[in-house]
Amino acid sequence: MSNVLIVGAAGRMGKWFFDYFINLRKEQSEDQYLSKKTIKIEKIFLVDINRIEYFKMSEFENAYTSESITKFVEESDIIILCTPIKETLRILDKYIMILRPGTTLIEISSVKNSIHKYMSSISIKYSSLRFLCIHPMFGPGAQVSSSRNIIMHVPLNLISIRMESRILNRLFPRYRIILIDTPEKHDTLVAILISLIYFINLVFSKLLIEISTSKSLKMEKDLLKFLKQLAGSSYRIQSLLSESILTDDAPLFLNLFLGSDKSIEIIKKYGKIYDRISKKVEQKDERYLQNLVIGTKKNIKNQIDIDHSYDLLYRFLNN
Incomplete structure (x- = not known):
């Protein structure tokens, strides 16, 4: 059984992850096969300095809120940082020394270069911890149960790819995890x-x-x-x-x-x-513009069926 801490829980992606783990925990209780192939979720901790508007303690079992990370950090097995990069770096600097061995830290920033370098560096010093750089390629409006959701995974190094992939597949069994080899x-x-x-x-x-x-x-x-x-x-x-x-x-x-x-x-x-x-x-310049349209169309058609794209557009509009 694992406890999940969501930092930045008042934000829209923080809420999405809360909804996701609430749903996963419910499905695990109903589906024995899913329970065996996923990381079993017990408690969910929500932290934010802002009020977490969507949370009502009476509605959710084993879910807790606080304005302080300190209250939950030592109990947490998985920590998801839904925070801006500067805040993520500050949190890692401040709390990394008190995390218990085996804790998995997951950052979800949309820009990886600086945070990936930092996590690669500290992963060597704190080898008892597990670090994951991921990027959910969907917004907070995405359905938590949709198999169309995609997560980009940027591994810290070649050695840790298998371990990181195994964790992600057990946390997000329905989603497509796409490996991106460099930040x-x-x-x-x-x-x-x-x-x-x-x-x-x-x-x-x-x-x-x-x-x-x-x-x-x-x-x-x-x-x-x-x-x-x-x-x-x-x-x-x-x-x-x-x-x-x-x-x-x-x-x-x-x-x-x-x-x-x-x-x-x-x-x-x-x-x-x-x-x-x-x-x-x-x-x-009609000649230039005509050649531009024809040339662009030709180049795109080499890779994409644009007629199919047109049909998809109207299918979307008519639904």
Whole structure:
């Protein structure tokens, strides 16, 4: 039986992990086979300096809250750090010496380079502890029981891969665990998959705000709602994505944009391409733009069935 401590439990991912372990514990009590192949969860500890709004002690058995890590840290077998990187580093520095042997520490940051170096270093000194760098590739709205959830796993070293993978498979038996061999590769992938998407959609939302105050549209009340009434599929999907992204807190945006050199590099590259194309639009260079569309389409079709993508889009919209 293992006790789980979730640090940063008041946040949205903290709540997701709480829901996940509550559900896993319930399933373990009902399914003997699942209970044998997973790490059996007993107590769940929640820590945050902010009020944990979703928690009511009367509703959950063997679940406890505190503002202080000290209250639970020595009882915990698994510690999940749902905290910004700076706070994660501070917590590790402060509490690592009092953790009991065999404790598993899991960090879930979206940028790995610095935290991975630090954990690799301390894992040598504190060899009785187990350290895992993972990145859930889903947001706090993801269903805890969905087999579509993906977790990226960046092992600390070649020696520990098997042990780390075994722990993850026993904690998240339904999820697809994808091994990413280096933190640099992880950060490059995240720069493309998340940082760039957040950047593009933030710019899109800012543009809509500025357009809504323009001379031709400023008299239109609730312009954004009006646009949705007029919109076809492309705008509906785009606006839905940009609005959903804005539910995340500002520190996440800052971490995605500034926490990794790879993100800055990718965003800068995007800016250069944008500048080049926008100049051609200003110049009304039809030949360049036509070749751009045809060439881009050809290159994407070499790897992706874009007709299938189009069908998927409409299936999503019509559901």
